[in-house]
Amino acid sequence: MNNSIQVMARDQLSQQEEKEVLRLLLTSFSAKFGTLHLKLDEQLDILVYLDRKYSQQLAPVDYIAKKENKIVGLLTIAGTTNYPQKLAYPFELVKKYGFFTIAHYLLLLTALDYRSADKEQYIENIAVHEKCQKQGIAKELIEMAQANTKNGEKLTLLVSAENTHAKRLYLKCGFSIVKRKRKVLLGFLVNEPNWLFMEWSR
Template sequence: MKKKISLVNRTQLSDYEKNSIFRLLLTSFSAKFESLRLTSKEKLDILLYLEQKYSTQGKALVDYLVKDGEEVIGILTVSDKIVALKNLNYPFELSKRYGLFTILKYVILLTSLEYQAHEKERYIENIAVHEQYQKQGIAKALITAAQSEVENGDRLSLIVSAKNQQALRLYLKCGFSIVKKKRNFILGLLVNEPNWIFMEWSR
């Protein structure tokens, strides 16, 4: 199945596209959010709020999108080196609505998944394909599109759960190498995934 890949700066996305993207990410990474006892709509509302207030500050985020009609069915997000991170305040508005402990857990989870890219490095923040469109080469096409934008001497990096053997095989097939294995105590507690693998690809 051939689908066009669009390269879009995060700030250029419409509200509908952002909703579609985060619905896809919530579905694809549902295991990481299942400990948060909220409805899908509540989780989506929180992610959109954090995205609007915090996620893009200091980062240049680029999304590679695959659509079927208006719906996003595949996404790969790349970030560059953080250039000027502003002072971030705890989202007390969300805590009033959903409870302090719930939002604190949410923030800790998202912070634990964060990675700061270095000079001449672009980092794959996430990659997801709608379950009805998997095993059609979309994930590989997204990775290839991201690789095509990497300049000579630069590198593309990512972190993948050691549990995710399917993704690990795909990245190896796409030319990524395992740089190191690391343990994350916080992610072990929150999502029962303490073992992670850092991988790189360079032109």
């Protein structure tokens, strides 16, 4: 396979790479982020702003697959959660896009947030560029994360119960379903209330 995978902390990315990562996430999860019918550049503007100014995580780790020096795949291990005592509301974005739009984004990001336990690495995102899918990139990223998991540690993730393709991939990579979760807020926001919590341990 002509892909190279790099392991990088989010704060090591250049601004251009950071934008590429967020753009890849937006296009990969367009059903979730596209419910407000904003243009891709507008969605990207919102996520870049929120990621830089209001991120509640410290140094998430990205496994980045590159092809011809372009980011084509991404697996993110959530960083340490650090909840500030007071989080300022992004009024600059509200003025630009409206209260409902920004409230929707903040609710969605909050609903997807997860606190990792000790010796747990939570896979926050797996995304592959639409033109590079079905080439084994996601499997390669997962195997790289597994190879970097220490003895006694586990990898965990949350996947929609309706996402049969992703579920099949995770089972093939050795993950097992630990519990089924019903998330009312995600059901309201993205019409996907049923989720599976999966884990793999070394």
